[in-house]
Amino acid sequence: MSPTQTPVPPTVAIDPSVDRWTRTDLDLDFILTQLRGTFDGKLEQLMSLPSGDPACAGHAAWLDSINAALQRIHDGTYGTCDVCDGPISAARLEVVPTTTRCVGCNAT
Numbered sequence: 161m162s163p164t165q166t167p168v169p170p171t172v173a174i175d176p177s178v179d180r181w182t183r184t185d186l187d188l189d190f191i192l193t194q195l196r197g198t199f200d201g202k203l204e205q206l207m208s209l210p211s212g213d214p215a216c217a218g219h220a221a222w223l224d225s226i227n228a229a230l231q232r233i234h235d236g237t238y239g240t241c242d243v244c245d246g247p248i249s250a251a252r253l254e255v256v257p258t259t260t261r262c263v264g265c266n267a268t
């Protein structure tokens with residue numbers, strides 16, 4: 161594998177000090193830890209694959225979804241369902257921190 165073929169990981173900045181957090185029922189530290197752990201794992205898997213490996217796309221998609229979750233945390237929209245604008249339950253977010261849909265909308 162040539163170094164020039166190595167996928168470039170997206171830049172991620174986790175800053176728990178942002179004061180735009182609006183959901184007081186969520187354990188932000190826990191969720192950020194989950195996101196960071198998943199990100200590190202997926203990045204390690206991605207970087208261990210040869211360029212062009214079909215599994216790269218799946219790992220890259222995970223990294224994108226984690227970046228999107230971090231952006232929603234930064235923007236203060238994290239935990240709001242994309243479909244119905246209702247709150248996503250804290251229990252669901254702790255299990256699936258990258259989700260953008262509440263349980264009801266995800267089932268439809």
Ligand SMILES: [Zn+2]
Nearest residue numbers: 241244262265
């Ligand atoms: Zn919903």
